[in-house]
Amino acid sequence: MSLVVNNNMMAANAARNLNTSYSALSTSTERLSSGLRINSSSDDAAGLAVRELMRSDVATINQGVRNANDGISMIQTADGALSVVDEKLIRMKELAEQASTGTYTDSQRQIIDDEYQAMASEITRIASATDFNGIHLLNGNLGGTGMTIHFGTGNDEAEDKYAVTIDDCSAEALGVGIGVGENVAGATVSTQASAQAALEALDNAITSKDKVRANLGAMENRLSATISNLEIQAENLQAAESRISDVDVATEMTEYTKQQIITQMAVSMLSQANSLPQMALSLIG
Known part of the structure; x- marks a missing residue:
């Protein structure tokens, strides 16, 4: 190679290698400081x-877990209110049994019926007043199509959501209290005959209420199983994302050290290459 002044090819070559190694060193520094192998689309599109x-x-699955937990809270709210309805129905059956015997007069049965009707009114009030986030739960509002609990990442009917239905649990819907009609079994216990007829009506009301509670319990268990599955799914997705995105610190530190040494060597060689043209001065007298 000729000794020239205008074009120092050794310096140019050293500078090119320095740029390459310095760029690799910069990439390693970015990865180690961020903990990510992919910091921009140029790293791995x-x-x-x-x-x-x-x-x-x-992120969507984690929100789905929160949605499902809200669904469980809603179900527990409804079930808690129905446990109180259960107490009222039991008391109403106790009153009907009391009024069914012949040792009471009709005027005394009327007193018993006053409490009976009060219990029925309280059941209806509970059904009307029980709500979750402003959504009424026991007044028939969630009958039919029900409330959709969405937890999946898509909108597939079979995979991403399902409905929680709750039948009307007012006294009228359960078939007890004066609201069902004066001559209907379960309406009153003001006479011995009506009290005796009310016993079967109350059994039916308790059975209807139990079916609602059983359905709620099944849906709560289903939502709990859904949450467990979603949490496992999110964990596995995070693991997969980590394998794609996160930097292997041990491997990257090795690469960083390698590029650091190469960069230092390139700087040293560039310095030497830049001084070589000065040798031409010794040939000039």
């Missing part, structure tokens, strides 16, 4: 796209 989809799924 396909990996970035997959990672962002996984991150969105994980």
Whole structure:
């Protein structure tokens, strides 16, 4: 190679190698400081796209878990109110049994019926007043199509959501109290005959209420199982995202050390290469 002044190719070559190693060192520094292997699309365009989809799924699934937990809270609210309705129905049956015997007069049965009707009114009040976040639960509002609990990442009817239904649990819907009609069994216990007829009506009311509670219990258990599955799914997605996105610190530190040494060597060689043209001065007399 000729000794020239205008074009120092050894310096240019050293500078090119320095830029390459310094760029690699900068990339390693960014990865180690962020903990991520992929910090921009240039690092791994396909990996970035997959990672962002996984991150969105994980965030959505975690919100789905919260949605399902809200559904459980709603069910527990309804079930708690129905436990009070249960107490009222039991008391009403006790009153009907009391009024069914012949040792009471009709005027005394009327006193018994006053409490009986009060219990029926309280059942209806509970059904009307029980709500969760402003949504009434026991007045028939959630009968039919019910309340949709959405927990999945999509909108598939079979995979991402299902409905919680709660039948009307007012006294009228259960078939007890004066609201069902004066001559209907279960309406009153003001006479011995009506009190005796009310016993079967109250059994039916308790059975209807128990069916509602049993359905709520089944839905609560289903939501609990759904939450467990969602948490496992989110955990596995996070693990997969980590394998794509997170930096292997041990491997990257090795690369960092390697590029640091190469960069230091390139700086030293560039310094030497830049001084070589000065040798031409010794040839000039």
